[in-house]
Amino acid sequence: MDANTPDGPRDPLPNHQLYGSDLIAEALRDHGFPYICLNPGASYRGLHDSLVNHLGNKNPEIVTCMHEEHAVGIAQGYAKITDTALAVAVHSNVGLMHASMGMFNAWCDRTPMLVIGATGPLDASKRRPWIEWIHTTVDQGSMVRGYTKWDDQPGSPEAAVDSIRRGVMLANTRPSGPVYVNLDVSIQEQEIDERPVLPPLDLVASPEDAEPPKGALQRALDILEKAERPFIFCGRSTRSEEGWADRIALAERLGARTTTHMKLPAGFPTTHPAFIGETGWRLKGAVLDAIQNADAILMLDWLDAGNAIKLAFPPGTKRPPIIGVSNDFHIHRGWNMDYGGLPEVDVSIPTVTETTVRALLDGLGGGDAPSQPLTSWDVPDIPDRGEIGLMDLARAFHKASAGREISITGRPLGWPQNANEITHPLGFLGHTGGGGLGAGPAIAVGAALGLREIGSDRRAVAILGDGDYTMGLTSIWNAATLKLPVLFLIANNHSYYNDEDHQIKVARKRGRAEENAPIGQRMQGPEPDLAGLARNLGLEAPEPVTDLADLPAALTHALDRVAQGAAIVLDVRVRAEYIGKEMVELS
Incomplete structure (x- = not known):
């Protein structure tokens, strides 16, 4: 923590003047949100103040993110572990536009989250010049209405509390998904002379899953x-x-x-x-x-x-x-x-x-079959030395992770099928949902946070392509700020290879030069220093692995460090390829 940043807020003042945003912050606390992920923004300055100076930055605690899309990604990863919504706050129309890709991922992934938005005063006579005119949008929820379960823009603090209650109920009711509640600056900063009487929270709980007809x-x-x-x-x-x-x-x-x-x-x-x-x-x-x-x-x-x-x-x-x-x-x-x-x-x-x-x-009814024991896979060893292929990485990771309790938060495109032994519902958390590149790192941070919240000893492991990693890079800073054990394993081919592969296929179909496919696809000249970037963001990152001879020991060391509580990035240089076959053939 920066030397000029206090360890925590001063104690909230007793019997201070209540504002609309205080009631809204209390509504978040009442729902038991342990965290709210946000990138700071003036449109919800009132709510930010209430979270810090009214609630004492506790329940929820602010998770400061470097980008709104990362805030949403962390909430998505958290929900993948816990099956419950986490709170997010995004600034005005511009923050919502940043967050929208992550919200689409969560929508397609059917993961719940409560996204709090904000806008400058809809009453134009109360707007500050310029900034609140460009950051105030009529019907702001329409920007994400196609991929949220519900949205609202309440007109009073009491209505905002009701919106949060309804939003949490809808988000957590399956099929789950994100909801969006947009707060006018005016209702956040409105003085409250008399605290409203609200019905008990358990009267608006999410309904139980329906029984089959x-x-x-x-x-x-x-x-x-x-x-x-x-x-x-x-x-x-x-x-x-x-x-x-x-x-x-x-x-x-x-x-x-x-x-x-x-x-x-x-x-x-x-x-x-x-x-x-x-x-x-x-x-x-x-x-x-x-x-x-x-x-x-x-x-x-x-x-x-x-x-x-x-x-x-x-x-x-x-x-x-x-x-x-x-x-x-x-x-x-x-x-x-x-x-x-x-x-x-x-x-x-x-x-x-x-x-x-x-x-x-x-x-x-009866006739229960005896429980069948799980089997172990016979995975071939990798060669002793040489260039690393994607299948080599999958095999080496399988052996290094054997017997460890991990949650694989994602796998890159081209990863072989049947490459991971999954014996627990938290063993693999699936895809980003909407295919939005850059979500993988933030989802891994959120999953690690969720694992800690439920008291699990499992360790989050994100197997990422270099494109996904670099697009979502700064979200890994939150693994350091939150002191989360997580491994980011980068299958680094220095290419946006999905599109390179498409260019190969198009050129082949048209009888053109396939060797030109890497043009406009490769991250070279210079190659980004992925390990150096990670170290600058506060994570451990050994030197890149370039030879098969060093791969098993590097994977074992990285998994050991994560088991000991470290956040670590391991850059493994692999061939630009996809594996179109299974690692293990099952019958």
């Missing part, structure tokens, strides 16, 4: 009881260990085969005998064979279930009965069809994975 549940049971070769798509779910155990029990009870989506958080143990392998949107190999040979299919809130069905069973081909479980349709809208194709299912159960799986287990 009896008729649909019975039809699903009829199908599954007759099935000899059922298949389960293990899609969206919470990080609940109970839900995790129920999915395993259902697969074992049915004798089903399973798959998980490489873009979604862990849905089933990858070392379970029922697990065939990860998949993306391309269904192929053993996974596709098992789907097409199944005599019943259960889709548990699968990502883009409609197109998955069409890829597995093109129109006009024979298919087994399909049971679709999802309530995601509650938040579908026309701005962006992130929900994918319309699922054509024989039975639709309009609720969440956990309540449906538990009801199916109860309905199936």
